Amino acid sequence: MSDTDLRHLPADRATREVIGAIALEATLAPASRAGADLVRDLPWFAPAQHDAWRAHVDWLIEVDTWASEEANLDRARQDLAELPLLETPLRRLRAGESLRDVDFFTLKRFFYHGARLLEQSRALHEGAYPLQDWLDWIDATCQRIHPEKTRTPRFHLSDALSEQLAEARKKHRALGRSRRKANLAIEDDLRRDYPGIHIGLDGSARLDPSDHARAEQDERLRRAGEHWLILTPNDDNAMELDALEQEIAAHEAMARAELTLTLVDDAARMEEIAATLAAFDLGLATATLRATLGGSWPEWGTSTGCDLEQGHDPRMPAAQRISLHTDHLPTMITGPNMGGKSSLLELVGLCQWCLQRGLPVPAERFRAPPVEAIVYTGSDEPDSARVSEGLSSFGREVRRMVDARRTPSPVLWLLDELGRGTHPQEGAKLAREIIEALCERGDRVLASTHFPELARMPDVALWRIEGLRDRAALEALAGEISDPEELERALRAAMSYLPERIEHPEDAIPRDATLIAKLLGW
Numbered sequence: 183m184s185d186t187d188l189r190h191l192p193a194d195r196a197t198r199e200v201i202g203a204i205a206l207e208a209t210l211a212p213a214s215r216a217g218a219d220l221v222r223d224l225p226w227f228a229p230a231q232h233d234a235w236r237a238h239v240d241w242l243i244e245v246d247t248w249a250s251e252e253a254n255l256d257r258a259r260q261d262l263a264e265l266p267l268l269e270t271p272l273r274r275l276r277a278g279e280s281l282r283d284v285d286f287f288t289l290k291r292f293f294y295h296g297a298r299l300l301e302q303s304r305a306l307h308e309g310a311y312p313l314q315d316w317l318d319w320i321d322a323t324c325q326r327i328h329p330e331k332t333r334t335p336r337f338h339l340s341d342a343l344s345e346q347l348a349e350a351r352k353k354h355r356a357l358g359r360s361r362r363k364a365n366l367a368i369e370d371d372l373r374r375d376y377p378g379i380h381i382g383l384d385g386s387a388r389l390d391p392s393d394h395a396r397a398e399q400d401e402r403l404r405r406a407g408e409h410w411l412i413l414t415p416n417d418d419n420a421m422e423l424d425a426l427e428q429e430i431a432a433h434e435a436m437a438r439a440e441l442t443l444t445l446v447d448d449a450a451r452m453e454e455i456a457a458t459l460a461a462f463d464l465g466l467a468t469a470t471l472r473a474t475l476g477g478s479w480p481e482w483g484t485s486t487g488c489d490l491e492q493g494h495d496p497r498m499p500a501a502q503r504i505s506l507h508t509d510h511l512p513t514m515i516t517g518p519n520m521g522g523k524s525s526l527l528e529l530v531g532l533c534q535w536c537l538q539r540g541l542p543v544p545a546e547r548f549r550a551p552p553v554e555a556i557v558y559t560g561s562d563e564p565d566s567a568r569v570s571e572g573l574s575s576f577g578r579e580v581r582r583m584v585d586a587r588r589t590p591s592p593v594l595w596l597l598d599e600l601g602r603g604t605h606p607q608e609g610a611k612l613a614r615e616i617i618e619a620l621c622e623r624g625d626r627v628l629a630s631t632h633f634p635e636l637a638r639m640p641d642v643a644l645w646r647i648e649g650l651r652d653r654a655a656l657e658a659l660a661g662e663i664s665d666p667e668e669l670e671r672a673l674r675a676a677m678s679y680l681p682e683r684i685e686h687p688e689d690a691i692p693r694d695a696t697l698i699a700k701l702l703g704w
Contacts (some may be wrong), residue, residue, distance in 0.1 A: 186360070188479045191251075191284060192226045192228075192531070192535075192538065192554070192555050192556065193535065193555060193556040193557070193558075194557075194586075195564075196558065196564055196582075197556055197558040197596075198535070199529075199564050200526060200528055200531040200558045200560075200562045200563060200564070201494060201535060201556070201558060202283055202496065202497055202530035203531075203532060203535045203536075205497060206471075206496055206532065206536070206541070206544075207221065207224065207678065208430075209496075209542075210464070210467045210468065210471055211291075211467055211469040211470070211473060212262070212463040212464050212466070213258075213259040213260075213262035213263045213264065213463055213466070213467075214262040214265045214460065214463045214550070215266075215267050216264075216265070216267055216456060216458070216459070216460035216463065217262065217459075217461075217463030217464045217467065218683065219460070220460055220461065220463075220464045221464065221467075224539050224541075225238070225539065225540060226538055226539060227538050227539075227540060227552065228538075228552065228554060229551070229552040229553065229554065229592070232482055232502075232552075234441070235482060235498055235538075235540060235552075236482070236569060238540045239479055239480075239540055241306075242468055242469065242479065242540065242578075243368075243466055243479055244306055245306060245462070245466060245468070245469050246468075246469035246472060246479075247466035248303065248305065248306055249466055249469045249470070254302065254303075255470070256297060256322065257302060258302055258303065258427045258462075258466060259466065261295040261298045261299050261302070262295075262459070262463045262466075263399040264295045264335075264418075265291075265292060265295045265296060265299070265434075265459060265463075265519055266288045266291050266292055266458050267288075268288065268289070268452055268453070270285060270288065271285040271286075271288055271289055272449055272452065272453065273444065274442075275445060275449045277448065279442075280435070280438045280439045280442045281388075281438060281441065281442045281445070281558075282438070283337065283338075283339065283438075285436075286327055286337045286339075286441070287337040289323075289327065289337075290324065290327060290328060290334070290335050290336065290337040290446075291335045292456070293320045293323065293324050293333070294324075294333055294334060294335035294450075295335065296320065296455055296456075296459055297317055297321070299459055299462065300313060300317060300455075300459075300517055300613045301317065302460060306462070307311045307458070307462075311458060316451075316455055319332075319448075319451065320688050321333060323445070323448070326441065326444055327441060328340055329342045329343075332607070339434050339437055340487055341545055343437040343440075343441070344433055344436065344437045346432060347430065347433035347437055348428045348435050350426055350430045351432055353426055354423070354426040354427065354430060354642075357419060357422060357426065358423070360419065361414070361423070364414065364419075365412075365414055368402060368412060368414065368588075369381055370410065371402075372387070372402060372403075372412065375400075376389055376390070376393050376397070377379075378390035378392075378393065379393075381412070385411065385412050386406070386409040386411055386412070387393055387403070387409065387410045387411075387412055388409060388410070388616075389403075389410055397410060401413070406696070407597070412615060432642060464496065466656065468540075468541060468542065471541065471542055472542035473517065475542055475543075475544045476542050476544075476545075477495055477542040477544045477545060478542060478543060478545060478546055478547055478548070479542055479543075479544070480533065480537035480541075480543045480547075480548045480549070480550075481537075481547070481548065481549035481550075482537070482550045482551075482552065483550045483551045483580040484551060485509050485551065486509055486511055486549070486551065486626065487507075487509035487510060487511070487513070487550070487626075487643070488507075488508065488533075488534075488549065488550035489504070489507050489547060489548070489549040489550070490504065490505055490506045490507070490508075490529070490530060490545055490547070490548050491505045491507075491545060491546045491547040491548070492504070492505055492546035492547070493505070493506075493529050493530075493533060493543070493544060493545035493546075493548065493608060494529070494543055494544050494545070495525060495528065495529055495532070495544065496544050498525075501525070501657050501679065502678070502679045502680060503523075503546075504526060504529060504679065504680065504681065505680075505681075506526065506530065506645065506681055508643040508645070508664075509643075510641065510642060510643035510703060511621045511625075511626060511627060511628075511641075511642075512617050512620075512621055512627035512628070512629055512630060512639075512642055512643070513628045513629070513642065513643040513644075514629055514637055514639070514642050514643070514644050514645065515527065515628065515629065515630040515631070515645050515646070515647070515681065516630070516631060516632070516637055516644070516645070516646045516647070517630075517646050517647025517648075517681075519646065520542065520633055522679035523598070523599075523630035523647055524560060524561075524562055524598050526630070526647070526677070526679075526681060527557065527558070527560075527596040527597075527598055527628055527629075528558070528562070528596070528629055529544075530594075530596070530628055531556050531558060531594065531596045532544065533545055533548040533550070534550055534553065534556055534594050536548075537550060537552070538552055540554070549650065551592070551626075552592045553592045553625075553626060554589055554590050554591065554592060554593055555586065555589040555593045555594070556593070556594045556596070557582070557583070557586040557589075557593055557594070557595050557596065558580075558596040558597070558598065559579050559583060559595075559596070559597055559598065559600065560597070560598025560599060560600075560630075561598060561599070561602075562598065563599075565579055572689045580601070583616065587620075591623050591624040591625050592624050592625050592626055593620075593623070593624045593625045593626070595620055595625055595626065595627045595628065596628055596629075597613075597616075597617070597627065597628070597629035597630070598629075598630050599630055599631055599632065600616060600617070600629060600631070601614040602632075603614035606633070608634070608699070610633040610634075610636060611635070613629075613631070613633065613636060614635060614636055614639060617629060617636070617639070618639075643683075644682060644683070644684045644685070645681040645683055646681065646682055646684045647678070647679060647680070647682075648678035648679070648680050648681075648682055666693070
């Protein structure tokens, strides 16, 4: 499926990139690997899924409130960062394979940090899950895997799991001590017989050259280059030690197999706990995002328009805060070049995307009805710079709209100067026909334009970016400043990006292009 095919997508990649959805979602940073995996599969709540959306956002608001206490957030993120993935142990359980020591260690770490997280967030999970049953089961399972007085993330195959294993290990330790004692005795004798000897930790030795001839005849030593190896007596202890090690390995394998069998029926419970903790981690990351944005939780609207208050593009933190309130279809945005028309479209699109992803919006308030898809067309599309002007850009724009129109209504259309790539009169006529057709089928349309014909359309909500504040001062400035960058800074400082409601179409289209070109150095 091509990335421009919207029949199964809420927005194609071009739209997501332009409105800033890709950049915003990239800032979500769960602490656990499982939580990070969920970022790639965020839900999209369609218009028919209000109840699911409401439950999701209500829970996020609870997480946000809980995380507002810094101690809660820091402690939880520390445990989440230590929470391992259960992918390998669960795969081995499903395949009927015995777990290895590394798998049991993974489970112990998961149970330890998972239980701490469940206890910390009891207020959030109590009632939603069998929380105490989970905690009791974790403690009982930890005792089965590795009997100990208190819950820890450690693991070793305990002697308490098998009497035979405990006995074999006991014999092995005793025999090892006996051999070490014998070896130490040999080393003591060698030090007495060869006063200049230096014995290393690896059992090798260095001798004074004057002792080499005598050492050649010593059955306790064997030359190995510049070093000498210390030889232990060739007795039955070595064979017994090997046999004990094989016995221990067999008992350990049996203990692992028996432990594995006790966990097979609990795989589903482990998956459920893991999924709960991953969702909790994503919820904390989402709450952190809201704080980072200085944003709010969106509202699911039932009217035909949207209410945006004090919104801002997170990619431009210093930009003016924007408000837009409309219940009309369509909404036309006019204003000067470089005045922020495109940015306003993108901001509304981003807030709509966040609303239906269950994410916080970069605004003090955003309320809008849900849509099936969001479609942006305009010069900010990532591929538009590689497309020539005229019929090529116009044709690309029309093809995108034809593809997107296959999506069921309602769709939010962000039309950035629709028809700009063809004959002005024909472009304006076609743009009006397209907008009317989209509204007829029940879609929401937010369009920026320089065409007076579109501003004169009946039954539209007409907004204009305020633009230049003091034309006379700017015209004088253009004659005094020659540096293009300084002129551009002056232009931006003099520009108001705030939209204002316009009642009369004749006031909608500004005529600032010549002055702006002059200020940019033309």
